[in-house]
């Protein structure tokens with residue numbers, strides 16, 4: 001009827017036009033973020049010539065060459081040598097031979113991938129574990145100089161991590177931690193734990209103490225009460241924190257380049273080397289990247305219910 | 319069940335003295351109600367008994383044992399909290415079972431389910447046992463919280479305004495029910511409220527507390543008829559006691575030193591009057607259904623009292639007032655015995 005009643009109404013149910021605009025914006029944003037990912041996955045299924053074709057090919061015959069090249073090392077041979085070989089056993093053999101090469105052995109991608117998994121998940125677990133008990137301590141007990149300590153913990157994040165890379169490199173070399181999984185786990189844990197403490201303290205502060213007090217009176221020890229009452233209610237915050245920590249540890253590049261070269265090398269410094277001497281093997285790089293995206297994608301999807309609840313924490317009661 | 323004794327208990331929070339030299343004994347099997355306004359230190363007193371707060375000085379004894387420094391889990395008390403009482407991630411059933419499954423008790427599941435059934439029927443929540451705590455109404459939550467204390471047989475039940483979030487009818491029902499259960503179990507209960515009806519109807523004894531100090535302890539009758547001072551007198555009685563300057567309203571001999579007269583409804587003799595006999599004037603009459611509150615002006619002084627519906631008084635009527643055996647208080651507010 002009047003302008004005021006229209007406005008009041010729009011607070012409850014958005015009008016058709018604003019819904020359309022909001023929907024369009026979301027779609028545009030989704031496209032902008034998804035297109036590069038789709039492009040990478042597409043590239044991983046192209047042949048090297050297709051991958052650098054100009055204009056870029058949207059329609060192409062899929063090939064597993066990128067994945068073959070990612071998982072193997074190959075040597076160049078003469079056509080006569082290849083012709084003399086017994087028939088190709090696998091699709092990869094066939095693809096590789098068509099390029100005048102033979103498979104020499106497996107590449108390093110699997111050990112590197114395992115390094116990434118061990119280091120990222122290991123450091124995430126440690127950071128979240130330490131962060132939870134530290135945040136709980138700060139939240140529930142009278143800690144002397146609590147504010148100063150919390151500020152100190154946060155201050156470890158002020159500096160760009162790369163600023164301390166050289167001292168850490170020297171230190172790790174001296175104590176034998178360079179290029180080890182343990183060294184990388186400790187390093188990423190150290191970087192993440194401050195974030196974890198701060199995020200989790202916020203979540204744990206929101207859990208009323210009365211719950212634990214009730215559990216204490218009901219005959220539970222402090223530790224029992226923590227496990228039975230605090231942890232389930234902090235699950236949302238813990239999941240959100242774990243995702244943040246994992247994303248950092250999984251993607252970290254600078255330290256990894258500097259501190260790992262062999263046995264403990266993770267995927268981020270490894271992927272650029274996939275391109276090979278010729279600098280032509282984009283499908284293999286894309287295949288490595290696609291593989292690299294999967295774990296974090298799965299982890300986030302598994303925890304997305306908690307993530308959503310984490311964002312709306314305190315706003316809804318159920 | 320056991321006797322609980324606090325002696326000289328003091329608890330400070332920075333600058334606030336929440337509990338100040340409290341001496342209080344709850345006898346075995348007694349229902350003791352702590353009555354006081356908000357911020358009086360009622361919750362803090364319960365928390366001191368439960369062990370959730372450490373006393374700065376004084377001792378707490380349960381069943382003769384000094385528990386002043388003991389952990390809550392070793393004190394064997396049950397606590398119904400003022401708020402946030404249920405574990406939100408558990409169902410009503412699991413909430414009720416929680417204390418019985420504790421490492422300190424480990425009651426067999428068969429017995430747990432039997433006890434829960436009993437209590438749930440009593441509290442009329444049997445149909446809601448499988449609901450998550452967050453899917454209960456405020457009143458249901460509060461009943462589950464009470465149930466969580468009742469499934470146990472502790473030395474003492476500590477209850478912090480357990481009925482305050484319930485509607486009037488349920489509150490009245492549960493008041494009776496709790497009192498009945500307490501009698502049957504012979505339970506020792508320390509119960510906090512600022513509702514005088516709860517205090518009057520449930521208590522064996524009432525302790526009136528203000529600013530962390532226990533002002534008076536006694537049976538509801540004693541507290542009502544023989545309050546120690548003005549403060550205690552104003553805690554009980556509906557409508558509240560009228561505090562009048564001595565001599566304002568005619569009555570017999572006023573004891574020496576009396577400055578204030580405390581007059582409750584039963585102390586007034588009111589008659590319709592005209593001319594010089596009319597001491598006061600009816601300002602208005604509040605009809606509350608079962609009661610009629612008469613508002614009277616005597617000079618600048620306002621008086622509120624109950625009036626018989628048959629009194630046929632109307633707004634603007636002149637009335638004569640007399641007092642029979644009212645309470646007298648001295649300049650400091652302490653009661654003086656005797657008088658007319």
Ligand SMILES: Nc1ncnc2c1ncn2[C@@H]1O[C@H](COP(=O)(O)OP(=O)(O)OP(=O)(O)O)[C@@H](O)[C@H]1O
Pocket residue numbers: 331332334335336354355356357358359360361362363400512
């Ligand atoms: N943890 C605390 N830290 C600081 N001050 C506190 C704390 N707990 C209670 N107080 C203070 O102690 C005093 C007594 O509080 P308490 O909770 O015992 O009051 P209460 O009688 O239960 O009041 P209400 O009827 O409102 O529940 C108040 O002044 C309160 O502000």
Ligand SMILES: [Mg+2]
Pocket residue numbers: 360361362400478
């Ligand atoms: Mg209170």
